[in-house]
Each structure stands twice: as C-alpha cells, then as structure tokens.
Amino acid sequence: MPSSHFQKRSANTEPGFTTASLPDIVFMLLIFFMVSTVLRETDLKVQTQLPSAEALTKIDQKRLISAVHIGPIKQGEKKGQTAVQIDDALIENTSAIRNIMYGKLQEQPKLIVSMKVDRESQMKIVNEVQQELREAGTLRINYSSTREGPR
Amino acid sequence: MPGLLDKRREGRDDVEIPTASMADIAFLLLIFFLVTTTINVDTGIGMTLPPKLDQEQQPPPVKERNLFKILVNSQGDVLIEGELASLNQIRDRVKEQVLNYGENPDLSESPDKSVVSIKTDAQTPYRIYVQALDEVMMGYRDIYDSVARSGQTQTGERVLEQTYPSYQEYRTGLEPEEEDKIREAIPRNISIAEPDLGDEG
Numbered sequence: 001m002p003s004s005h006f007q008k009r010s011a012n013t014e015p016g017f018t019t020a021s022l023p024d025i026v027f028m029l030l031i032f033f034m035v036s037t038v039l040r041e042t043d044l045k046v047q048t049q050l051p052s053a054e055a056l057t058k059i060d061q062k063r064l065i066s067a068v069h070i071g072p073i074k075q076g077e078k079k080g081q082t083a084v085q086i087d088d089a090l091i092e093n094t095s096a097i098r099n100i101m102y103g104k105l106q107e108q109p110k111l112i113v114s115m116k117v118d119r120e121s122q123m124k125i126v127n128e129v130q131q132e133l134r135e136a137g138t139l140r141i142n143y144s145s146t147r148e149g150p151r
Numbered sequence: 152m153p154g155l156l157d158k159r160r161e162g163r164d165d166v167e168i169p170t171a172s173m174a175d176i177a178f179l180l181l182i183f184f185l186v187t188t189t190i191n192v193d194t195g196i197g198m199t200l201p202p203k204l205d206q207e208q209q210p211p212p213v214k215e216r217n218l219f220k221i222l223v224n225s226q227g228d229v230l231i232e233g234e235l236a237s238l239n240q241i242r243d244r245v246k247e248q249v250l251n252y253g254e255n256p257d258l259s260e261s262p263d264k265s266v267v268s269i270k271t272d273a274q275t276p277y278r279i280y281v282q283a284l285d286e287v288m289m290g291y292r293d294i295y296d297s298v299a300r301s302g303q304t305q306t307g308e309r310v311l312e313q314t315y316p317s318y319q320e321y322r323t324g325l326e327p328e329e330e331d332k333i334r335e336a337i338p339r340n341i342s343i344a345e346p347d348l349g350d351e352g
Contacts, residue, residue: 024174027178030181031177053195053281053284053288054289055196055288055289056194056196057197059197060192112197114195115195117277119277119281120278121277122225122274122276123271123272123280124273126277126280127273133200134202135203137203138200139199140197141198141199142196144195145194145281147194
C-alpha cells in the first residue's frame, strides 16, 4: 500500500521551517552593523591638536555645527604650512570663506561655526578667518577645545 | 539488554547545542555596546563675534573705566590695563572689574557696562589666546555660579526665584526659549579686538 504510507508521513511532518532562530539572526546582523559602522567624518588634511580649556560648553545639536579647521598641512608639497580647511577642501584664499559660510548660513540660520584650530597656530590666520566670518554674518562660533587634564 | 541500547542510540540522535540562550547573549552584547559607545560631543568655548560694521560707522564708544584691556603677546606675556601680569591673574582681575559697581573709579560702573577686551599679536599662538579667553570665561563663570547659588546679584537684586547648586545646573534646567536671567543681569561682554591694520609680520 504505497499511497497510505505516503499519506501517513506527510501528516506527521510539519510544513514550514522553524522561526525561532530568526531573532538571533536579526540580532547578529544588528550587532555586525553596529560594530562595523563608522560615523562619517571628514578626512582632515590639516593637523589640529586642540587646545585645552576649563570653561567648556557642550554643543548638543550636532546639525547646527559647521567646522573650520586651521592647522599645518599633514602631507604633500606644502606640508607644515598652516592652512584652512572647510568640509573636505583646503581653502586657498581666505576671502573665499565668506561665500562658503554665507551659503551655509542660508541653509541653517542658527549655524554655529566650530573653530578647530591647532594649538600652535598663529593668531594672524585665526583673526583673518574671524573677519571673514563676520563678513558672512556667521557670528556664533565655538573655539573647540578639550577638557583640561591634570597638569 | 536491547532496551538500554535503544535508549542510548535515541539520545545520541537528539544531541544539539542549546540555542535558547543565544538571544540572551545577543542582548547582553547589544547592551554592552550600547553602554560603551560614546558619541563624542563637541566641547569648546562659545563666543559671539561682533557684527560687521560699515566703513564709516565707528565702533560704539566705551568709557575707559569700563574697558578692561588684556594684551597677550607672542611669548605669552600678559598686560592687564597696561601692567605686566600673568595669565592666572586674569580671572580675579576680571571678577574685580565686573563686580565693581562704581566703587573704584578706575574700574567698571556696572556689570552690564563692563567690557573685557582681549587683544593678541599676530604671532601669538592660538593656545595662549585660548588660555587667556578661558580665564576670562572662568571669571564670569565664578560670578554666575555665585548668583545661581544665592539667587541674587552681589548688590542684593533678586534674579532667580530659587537657588541652584551651580550656574551649569541652572542652564540645563532652562527651556530652550527661556531667557537666561543670570546672563541678562550680568552680560558677558567680551570683545576680541580687531587686529591692527598694517601690522604685518
């Protein structure tokens, strides 16, 4: 009786696959992505070792921040020369800053410019950049610095 | 003993790694990473630059006694009101200046009229400038802290309805639209002096 034998078997086997391990798979994927994801950061062409200070304030709203990096160029022909970097590009001429910043201010009226300046940079270039920021109207700035360690 | 043998064979077929605890392990890992991951928050000294002035427009006049001048040269030497001083003196001198309330004729008339001006050389390292600015900020923070702790200004004017352990505490308790009453009573007027024109090299 081949047909009855077949029927009996199919009745005993449950169709479908077990879903008990699906949460584990999802977790594994979640953890894999958590571990492998690196938050996007602009690759710096200038070296900025931030100064340390005591009277620090935190900027909670990250989307308001636009960074201006000032420091010696890391590599290439002009290595060691102090330069200004905004986003991903080095700024050749400081007078270009006012247009860049003005554009950013139109997009985000509450813009905070985070000045990430190398500790050994001279005030001359910092002042130049600040004058440009005034021209652009981006008046809220933040001198990015680290917490003062024990000295 | 056929019965025992059968049982053994049956048991061997069932051997499996128990997977019920896998979800727990995953949870533990997840929580571990959640706790240990820190998204680095930007910290720094907040400032507001003065708005651009028109060519003919002169900067608003400030009385000599209200202006507190700090000069920092490239060696890190500090001149406070024309006298040689050091960076860590700035803090106390700023407090003296701001909280003078017209007492000393050389110092400020009132806190809101007082202006602290920081001027640097072109060659001054940024690090020293930040140190000087930091000291000024700490001077103001000390003043704000004492206002937050007592709820009133040094002249006895009531500013806050309740007291706070520190200014920081008061700030974090503020609604985003709410005015900072301490800063309203004692505004932080810091002027970054414009660099001298023609001062090249």
